[in-house]
Amino acid sequence: xxxxxxxxxxxxxxxxxxxxxxxxxxxxxxxxxxxxxxxxxxxxxxxxxxxxxxxxxxxxxxxxxxxxxxxxxxxxxxxxxxxxxxxxxxxxxxxxxxxxxxxxxxxxxxxxxxxxxxxxxxxxxxxxxxxxxxxxxxxxxxxxxxxxxxxxxxxxxxxxxxxxxxxxxxxxxxxx
Numbered sequence: 001x002x003x004x005x006x007x008x009x010x011x012x013x014x015x016x017x018x019x020x021x022x023x024x025x026x027x028x029x030x031x032x033x034x035x036x037x038x039x040x041x042x043x044x045x046x047x048x049x050x051x052x053x054x055x056x057x058x059x060x061x062x063x064x065x066x067x068x069x070x071x072x073x074x075x076x077x078x079x080x081x082x083x084x085x086x087x088x089x090x091x092x093x094x095x096x097x098x099x100x101x102x103x104x105x106x107x108x109x110x111x112x113x114x115x116x117x118x119x120x121x122x123x124x125x126x127x128x129x130x131x132x133x134x135x136x137x138x139x140x141x142x143x144x145x146x147x148x149x150x151x152x153x154x155x156x157x158x159x160x161x162x163x164x165x166x167x168x169x170x171x172x173x174x175x176x
Contacts, residue, residue, distance in 0.1 A: 108156035
């Protein structure tokens with residue numbers, strides 16, 4: 001990852017709030033998990049916020065959290081590379097059930113197919129507890145390892161890369 005700039009938390013929380021509101025509206029339900037994390041993180045004064053660029057070398061060390069839906073991510077999480085290897089060929093298959101996650105991933109894929117003149121709220125951390133608390137099993141902090149806090153968007157990013165080739169991506173980075 002390449003650090004672009006350190007920022008204060010204000011733009012991060014403004015973007016996250018706007019993203020939560022948009023997500024709730026698009027999905028016709030409130031994402032309580034995301035809102036709870038949003039409120040919790042606002043109370044942690046030790047957090048440091050950065051804008052970074054995800055580089056190609058980061059893709060195999062960027063992990064998605066455990067997610068138990070049709071496109072299953074195991075208890076210890078899964079790298080973007082592993083995820084795209086498993087699911088890039090089946091993402092356009094009809095969902096086997098009313099799988100909102102697959103629908104969300106497909107919606108984000110459409111965003112990656114358009115000129116990216118506005119940012120999509122996404123964040124990572126070097127600390128699995130800051131990404132999605134309790135959703136990375138035995139995976140721990142290691143030099144160079146990143147954990148996705150925006151799981152559906154990073155799942156879509158991994159599939160987009162598999163189909164179209166790597167593009168660098170600017171995202172938020174949280175750390176203590």
